[in-house]
Amino acid sequence: MKEMIKKQKELFYQKLREVNDINSLEALRLDFLSKKGQISALMKELSKIPNEKKKEYGQMINSFKQELSDQFEGRKEEILNLQEKLMIENTESYDESLPTKNPCGSYHPITLVQRELEDIFESMGFDVEDYNEIVDDYHCFEALNIPRFHPARDMQDTYYLTTPNQLLKSHTSAAQNAILRKYGPALKESGRPIRAVFPGRCFRNEAIDASHENTFFQMEGIMVDKDISISNLIFFMKTMLSEVFGREVTVRLRPGFFPFVEPGFELDIKCLICGGEGCSSCKNSGWLELCPCGMIHPNVLKHGGINSEEDPFEYTGFAFGLGLTRLAMMKYGVRDIRAFNSGDLGTLSQFVSR
Ligand code: PHE
Numbered sequence: 509m510k511e512m513i514k515k516q517k518e519l520f521y522q523k524l525r526e527v528n529d530i531n532s533l534e535a536l537r538l539d540f541l542s543k544k545g546q547i548s549a550l551m552k553e554l555s556k557i558p559n560e561k562k563k564e565y566g567q568m569i570n571s572f573k574q575e576l577s578d579q580f581e582g583r584k585e586e587i588l589n590l591q592e593k594l595m596i597e598n599t600e601s602y603d604e605s606l607p608t609k610n611p612c613g614s615y616h617p618i619t620l621v622q623r624e625l626e627d628i629f630e631s632m633g634f635d636v637e638d639y640n641e642i643v644d645d646y647h648c649f650e651a652l653n654i655p656r657f658h659p660a661r662d663m664q665d666t667y668y669l670t671t672p673n674q675l676l677k678s679h680t681s682a683a684q685n686a687i688l689r690k691y692g693p694a695l696k697e698s699g700r701p702i703r704a705v706f707p708g709r710c711f712r713n714e715a716i717d718a719s720h721e722n723t724f725f726q727m728e729g730i731m732v733d734k735d736i737s738i739s740n741l742i743f744f745m746k747t748m749l750s751e752v753f754g755r756e757v758t759v760r761l762r763p764g765f766f767p768f769v770e771p772g773f774e775l776d777i778k779c780l781i782c783g784g785e786g787c788s789s790c791k792n793s794g795w796l797e798l799c800p801c802g803m804i805h806p807n808v809l810k811h812g813g814i815n816s817e818e819d820p821f822e823y824t825g826f827a828f829g830l831g832l833t834r835l836a837m838m839k840y841g842v843r844d845i846r847a848f849n850s851g852d853l854g855t856l857s858q859f860v861s862r
Contacts, residue, residue: 639683676711680728688812701733725832732825769802801828
């Protein structure tokens, strides 16, 4: 029995030295390790051996089997490395003096839409503000009238950092409190209305498909002053959307629930493709859902230090949350949201500002 194992070992090492590619390595592996292979044959021989020797030889065969498996793995890696090296050597070398297709670079479509909106809002007297991507629970939820353990928290799941109380902001509304605190004093002292838009990257714990992303952009806007009403909201939204799409748009409001606005709405625009008749873009409804909005909830204004206890309705305001990514999809006819974060220059470099 010992002799047989020794012979098989010699045979194996001799054949292994001759193997130079993955296919012949696999053939050799089957020859030794498959059900009908040499190792199984040795195992069969074991039955003919006296019982007291079985254990010793059984162990010898098993360690031979283990040795073979290790050798196969090692050789496999060697062959793959060699193949890769050959592939690299045979590839034509990279010539950095050749002209590229895209010599100047280009702006990302979301940047283009964002800048266009910033210009439009600036022309209407809005300040453009920036805000963090990492925020705390208070700014993302509590200051927005979404208390801890309230079921409204289920509307937005995001990513939490290992640092306590730090998370990736799930909506640009997370900046509302900071903006109210920044511009509140000027409103109260000199009557300068708060008018601000704040674009930003947002994150949600979402399964990704053609219309859902875990990373996307919004642009939030707020206006706060005395006597601000829903008509001001409708006026600003209509003006802005007509500018973005380069033609008059018709809007409508439907009730919508967000804890930080009261009343809250979904703002739809009449489908620009079919003019309201119904087509595949608007799922035959004639309308496209574009922008949640509403009158800022008194609790949010209170958290922002705007109204006093004595007069909780002295100042009122509206807020809207435009989906920038969504708008870019509509404006440029991008059907798959995943294109934006793909890094695929072929797709992303074809957009130009109008
Ligand atoms: N922050 C909300 C969201 O992302 C949108 C929103 C903003 C709704 C402002 C109302 C007012 O879902």
